[in-house]
Amino acid sequence: MKRSAAGEQTLVAVVLNGVRRSARAEPRMLLSDFIRQRLGATGTHVGCEHGVCGACTVRLDGVPVRACLTLALQADGRRIDTIEGLAGPGGMGALQLAFRRHHALQCGFCTPGILMSMSELIERGPRPTEDEVREVLAGHLCRCTGYTPIVRAVLAAAAAMRGDEESADA
Amino acid sequence: MKPAAFDHVRIDAPEEACALLAAEGDDARVLAGGQTLMAVLNMRLAAPRMLLDISRTPELDVLREERGTLYIGAAVTQARVGAYPGLERAVPLLAQALPHVAHLQIRNRGTVCGSIAHADPSAELPLCLTALEGEVLLRSVRGQRTLAAEAFFQGMLTTACAHDELIEAVRFPLAAAGAGYAFDELAVRRGDFALAAVACIVHADGIRFAAGGVGDRPRAIDWPRLEGSALDDALNAFAWSLDAHDDTQASAAYRRHLVRVLGRRAVIRAAEATT
Numbered sequence: 322m323k324r325s326a327a328g329e330q331t332l333v334a335v336v337l338n339g340v341r342r343s344a345r346a347e348p349r350m351l352l353s354d355f356i357r358q359r360l361g362a363t364g365t366h367v368g369c370e371h372g373v374c375g376a377c378t379v380r381l382d383g384v385p386v387r388a389c390l391t392l393a394l395q396a397d398g399r400r401i402d403t404i405e406g407l408a409g410p411g412g413m414g415a416l417q418l419a420f421r422r423h424h425a426l427q428c429g430f431c432t433p434g435i436l437m438s439m440s441e442l443i444e445r446g447p448r449p450t451e452d453e454v455r456e457v458l459a460g461h462l463c464r465c466t467g468y469t470p471i472v473r474a475v476l477a478a479a480a481a482m483r484g485d486e487e488s489a490d491a
Numbered sequence: 492m493k494p495a496a497f498d499h500v501r502i503d504a505p506e507e508a509c510a511l512l513a514a515e516g517d518d519a520r521v522l523a524g525g526q527t528l529m530a531v532l533n534m535r536l537a538a539p540r541m542l543l544d545i546s547r548t549p550e551l552d553v554l555r556e557e558r559g560t561l562y563i564g565a566a567v568t569q570a571r572v573g574a575y576p577g578l579e580r581a582v583p584l585l586a587q588a589l590p591h592v593a594h595l596q597i598r599n600r601g602t603v604c605g606s607i608a609h610a611d612p613s614a615e616l617p618l619c620l621t622a623l624e625g626e627v628l629l630r631s632v633r634g635q636r637t638l639a640a641e642a643f644f645q646g647m648l649t650t651a652c653a654h655d656e657l658i659e660a661v662r663f664p665l666a667a668a669g670a671g672y673a674f675d676e677l678a679v680r681r682g683d684f685a686l687a688a689v690a691c692i693v694h695a696d697g698i699r700f701a702a703g704g705v706g707d708r709p710r711a712i713d714w715p716r717l718e719g720s721a722l723d724d725a726l727n728a729f730a731w732s733l734d735a736h737d738d739t740q741a742s743a744a745y746r747r748h749l750v751r752v753l754g755r756r757a758v759i760r761a762a763e764a765t766t
């Protein structure tokens with residue numbers, strides 16, 4: 322049993338995008354605020370703060386979760402992946418490039434969360450179907466695109482990652 | 492949209508949670524997946540002084556088949572149950588219902604027991620537990636007890652779980668030989684709470700039918716094997732018995748309509764699945 326009193330700052334150690342990081346958090350601090358304010362990774366956006374919109378979605382030990390419904394203390398000792406980790410040394414990753422190419426974002430507020438969910442979907446299986454993409458996308462709200470270009474971008478990104486350039490261009 | 496201050500206690504064993512629930516009374520709340528409770532705290536609809544975090548309690552993170560049931564401990568997420576090998580055969584109703592519970596990103600943290608504890612009238616898992624006549628295992632410093640689903644759910648967001656009790660696990664009966672199972676619901680968007688949901692089991696001697704999202708809790712009824720207009724009449728009488736209300740989502744009449752239409756389809760599909 323480990324008790325952290327209200328207001329007391331406890332050290333939370335995580336592996337953020339492959340890098341060991343630690344910072345202090347009080348019990349009530351949300352993981353979304355911890356990532357943005359304590360670790361300075363502001364790519365994760367905060368929208369509704371009750372789990373509905375999906376903007377704050379990050380990967381916790383690999384799986385997409387709502388950072389606004391998770392406490393910073395609950396991430397102690399775990400791996401967190403955020404949008405900052407998606408770009409490679411050479412610039413944007415395949416998923417990001419496909420989103421740009423297929424106009425899968427306009428204001429971009431929801432995009433970091435969507436990309437974290439979709440990166441896991443493609444890792445789980447390199448050939449996601451349109452239904453699978455839509456199923457995962459159901460956990461995110463986008464007010465700009467109408468979703469169709471997002472679905473197209475994810476399918477194209479998966480194809481590009483498989484080295485299947487022809488369908489990536491379709 | 493930030494929670495009020497609270498103490499956070501990372502629980503390593505169920506006894507610790509029970510001792511604190513007994514000592515702190517209403518000031519302490521169990522935090523499981525947090526997919527309901529954290530939203531409630533963020534909106535300051537509740538401000539407990541202490542959260543008992545069971546999400547990493549090893550003894551509660553148990554998922555196994557025992558005594559003809561699937562035993563699901565309080566720390567087991569909905570996603571983990573959904574990925575249980577052979578779930579379609581072990582507990583077909585759960586396999587059909589889980590994809591309708593919120594979204595993947597929510598199921599990755601939300602627990603089965605947390606949904607049972609919360610007892611939302613539209614939630615899929617309380618409906619399945621009621622339809623299957625499953626059990627809830629409760630534990631407190633006073634001892635342990637096991638309640639049948641129908642005794643556990645008492646009304647809108649209201650259960651028989653006392654303030655000092657922890658739900659340790661729930662048990663879903665494994666599929667009976669020869670029986671057919673069907674689940675169906677209608678929600679405005681995939682992953683939203685159901686406007687109405689139905690669960691049905693058809694076996695050699697009869698039909699067990701349950702509906703959620705209509706009354707203040709899931710309700711079940713047992714019928715002999717009915718077909719045609721006799722089935723329509725039974726569904727209609729059951730729909731009227733549920734005490735449906737109008738709300739911003741749907742009218743009572745529409746909810747009764749859904750029970751009749753989804754119900755008929757589910758009974759037919761379950762009957763087709765019998766062997």
Ligand SMILES: Cc1cc2nc3c(=O)[nH]c(=O)nc-3n(C[C@H](O)[C@H](O)[C@H](O)COP(=O)(O)OP(=O)(O)OC[C@H]3O[C@@H](n4cnc5c(N)ncnc54)[C@H](O)[C@@H]3O)c2cc1C
Binds near residue numbers: 524597
């Ligand atoms: C956007 C969104 C959509 C959703 N859609 C759906 C949906 O379509 N259908 C649906 O059914 N649910 C839905 N949910 C709710 C979700 O399924 C929750 O996971 C579930 O209701 C609660 O489980 P939890 O483990 O997250 O519990 P928590 O949020 O941790 O706890 C919920 C309540 O139960 C109590 N509690 C939890 N575990 C125990 C225990 N072991 N013993 C005693 N008390 C306990 C807590 O104190 C709290 O009062 C949705 C949630 C969100 C955010």
